[in-house]
Amino acid sequence: MTLAFGTGPLAGVDLASPRLHAERDLTDVWQLLRDEDPVVWHPAGAGGFWVVTRHAHALAVYRDSETYTSKRGNVLATLLAGGDPAGGQMLVVSDGPRNLEIRRRLLRAFTPAALQDLSERISRSTLALVQAAVDRGGCEFSADVAEHVPLAAICDLLTIPEPDRRPLLAHARACLAAESPDATDTDARLARNEILMYFARLAMRRKNVPGDDVFAILLQLTREPLALSQQELLLNSYSLLLGGDETSRLSLVGTIEALAEFPDEWQRLRRGEVSVDSAVEELLRWTTPAMHSGRTSTTAHELAGKSIAAGHTVTVWNSAANFDPAEFAEPHRLDLGRRPNRHLSFGHGHHFCLGAQLARIELSALLHALIATTDAIELTGEPRRLYSNFLGGYGKLPVRLHPRRAE
Numbered sequence: 001m002t003l004a005f006g007t008g009p010l011a012g013v014d015l016a017s018p019r020l021h022a023e024r025d026l027t028d029v030w031q032l033l034r035d036e037d038p039v040v041w042h043p044a045g046a047g048g049f050w051v052v053t054r055h056a057h058a059l060a061v062y063r064d065s066e067t068y069t070s071k072r073g074n075v076l077a078t079l080l081a082g083g084d085p086a087g088g089q090m091l092v093v094s095d096g097p098r099n100l101e102i103r104r105r106l107l108r109a110f111t112p113a114a115l116q117d118l119s120e121r122i123s124r125s126t127l128a129l130v131q132a133a134v135d136r137g138g139c140e141f142s143a144d145v146a147e148h149v150p151l152a153a154i155c156d157l158l159t160i161p162e163p164d165r166r167p168l169l170a171h172a173r174a175c176l177a178a179e180s181p182d183a184t185d186t187d188a189r190l191a192r193n194e195i196l197m198y199f200a201r202l203a204m205r206r207k208n209v210p211g212d213d214v215f216a217i218l219l220q221l222t223r224e225p226l227a228l229s230q231q232e233l234l235l236n237s238y239s240l241l242l243g244g245d246e247t248s249r250l251s252l253v254g255t256i257e258a259l260a261e262f263p264d265e266w267q268r269l270r271r272g273e274v275s276v277d278s279a280v281e282e283l284l285r286w287t288t289p290a291m292h293s294g295r296t297s298t299t300a301h302e303l304a305g306k307s308i309a310a311g312h313t314v315t316v317w318n319s320a321a322n323f324d325p326a327e328f329a330e331p332h333r334l335d336l337g338r339r340p341n342r343h344l345s346f347g348h349g350h351h352f353c354l355g356a357q358l359a360r361i362e363l364s365a366l367l368h369a370l371i372a373t374t375d376a377i378e379l380t381g382e383p384r385r386l387y388s389n390f391l392g393g394y395g396k397l398p399v400r401l402h403p404r405r406a407e
Contacts, residue, residue, distance in 0.1 A: 003037040015051065015315075016044050016076050018387040021291065027332070030320035039304040042315075045080055049294070049313035050306070053320035055327035055344070057304050061295060061316050062348035065095045068295035068314055070351060075390045077185075079294045079313045090235040092243070092351060100350065102226060102236075109157060109214045110357050118358075122153055123365045130369035134401045138380055141397040146252040149362050154244030154355070158237065159206075159213040164198070171195050172245050192238065199237040203230070214240060240354070247289040248359045250386075250393030251345075252366055254287030257397055259370075260377040262334040270371055274337035280363045282336050285328070285343035291319040291392040293347055318344045319392055376402040 003010055013029055014020055030053055033040060038054040052058055061068045070093050073084035078093075087093045091103060108114060126149055133139040147169065155165050174191035206219060218236060222228045228236075259266040268274050297312045308314065322343050323331040346353035353359070370377070381398035 003033065003040055005040075005042045014044075015042055015292075015317075016080060016389055018389050021389055021392060022385045022387045026319070027323075030317070030323060034320060034324055034326075039306045041306075044076075047080075047313070049076065049079065049315050050303075050308060052303070052314060052316045053324075054304075055321040055324040055342075058316040058318070058321040058344055059348060060303065061314060062293075062344070062351070065350045067298055067301060069095050069298050070295060071095055072296040072313075074294050074351070076292065076294055076313075076315060077188075077390065079296070079315075086235045089229070089232045090239050091354075092239055095350065098226065102221060102228070103350075103354065105221060105226075106214065106217060106354060109212075109217055110354055112357060115357060115361060118153060118156055119361045119365075121156070122149065122361055123368065125149065125152060126362070126365040127369040127372065130366070130401065131373050134373045134403050138398070138400045141256050141399045142249070142253045142395060146249045146256075149252060149366070150245045150248035150359075153248075153358060153362060154241060157213055157244070157358075158215045158240065159211060160202070160215075168195065168198065168241065169245065171198075172242050175242055195238050195241065196234045199234045200230075202237075203233060243353065244355050244358065246391060247353075248355070248362050250289035250391060251284060251287045251359065251363055253394045253397050254289070255283045255363060255366060256377060256399055257379070257383055257394060258283060258286050258334055260379045260399065263376065265334050265336045266377060269336055269367065270375075276364050276367050276371075278339060278341070279336040279367055280360050281341040281343065282334065282338045283363060284345040284359070285322045285338075285341060286334055287393060288319045288322045288343075288345050289391060289393050290345065290347075291388075291390060292317045293351075316344075318347075370401070373404055374401045375404050378402065 005013055005015075009032055010029065033051065033053040038052065038057055040051050042048050042051050052061055071087040073079040073087060074093050078084035084093045091099060129145045129148055133141070133145055139145065151165060151169050155168070160168065171191040171194045175188050175195070202215065203219065206215065210216065215237060218228065218233050222230070222233055269276070269279050292315045295314045295316070297308045297310055297314055299310050301308055322328070322345065325331050327342060328338070346356040378400045379398065380400050383394045384396035386393055386395045
């Protein structure tokens with residue numbers, strides 16, 4: 001069966017619309033596409049893009065960076081606007097041996113050993129934040145807890161001074177998503193420029209200051225044979241800030257919503273019937289904060305029987321592939337003990353998320369803090385989803401964390 005967006009069962013479905021993702025549950029749409037037309041053309045503007053919804057096809061795209069390049073962009077907003085001007089300069093929108101070598105150098109700062117001290121700080125601060133929320137009797141989880149954890153972690157890794165962090169958070173939020181349908185592209189561009197200018201000032205202050213943090217590594221790479229340009233330095237700092245803050249925050253907020261929705265699974269975790277490690281992976285699958293990832297076809301080829309032309313935009317929808325019943329048994333049941341769990345929340349292949357280990361540490365810290373302090377998790381108001389076609393999750397989540405009773 002061949003489906004067409006805007007008609008029949010897909011009437012009113014425009015995957016490029018932030019409003020659609022904020023205001024409609026797309027579970028039925030993803031199921032229809034996976035079953036009937038797993039690689040389908042989506043018209044948009046003067047052109048369009050391919051939509052990939054099955055796990056196996058998503059892996060095929062992620063694994064083949066020669067056929068599916070990131071150099072023109074990796075999100076719909078830039079791909080539909082004609083391409084990302086940072087292509088070939090920012091790691092997430094670059095390919096090739098030089099890109100892999102820069103990633104290899106940066107990964108030194110994200111190994112479990114390198115993150116050990118930070119991990120302990122994250123655990124302590126997360127426990128304090130959750131305990132304070134429990135003591136208050138109610139909170140807005142995103143603002144009161146979740147936004148503080150990843151922001152502090154990525155700013156620690158970049159050694160960003162404490163007074164600078166809150167303004168950077170506000171700008172980062174405006175770059176990729178909004179809590180209102182009235183946000184504009186101009187707002188996002190201004191926020192992006194503010195972040196780039198901040199890192200330009202930071203580079204000037206730190207250019208002769210030694211260090212082993214991520215920003216210091218980037219500064220070193222400008223002097224080594226890889227010779228990052230000033231623009232590459234700024235763009236990759238920007239990318240690390242956004243990648244380390246926004247998606248992790250959304251996975252933390254989504255975790256609370258999921259545990260409130262599935263109290264039996266929360267109790268299994270509390271009783272130790274499932275491990276925190278397996279729960280982390282399932283919650284990453286369940287929340288899928290990065291809904292899609294975009295690529296550009298470099299050559300004419302076929303995928304799932306469809307003819308993809310050179311230059312066509314191909315979008316992998318993690319929010320569909322992570323719930324593919326061909327890969328996950330009962331995918332719409334939260335199973336904190338699920339194994340195996342080959343979710344795509346960090347992508348796959350050459351562009352697997354640099355901060356995956358850090359995100360796991362943050363989510364693990366949240367679960368340990370909840371186990372130590374909380375009996376039950378209760379939503380006290382309607383969660384509010386973000387307006388974005390890229391980031392999926394809740395901007396607001398009113399909740400009550402009921403205190404753990406003495407044994």
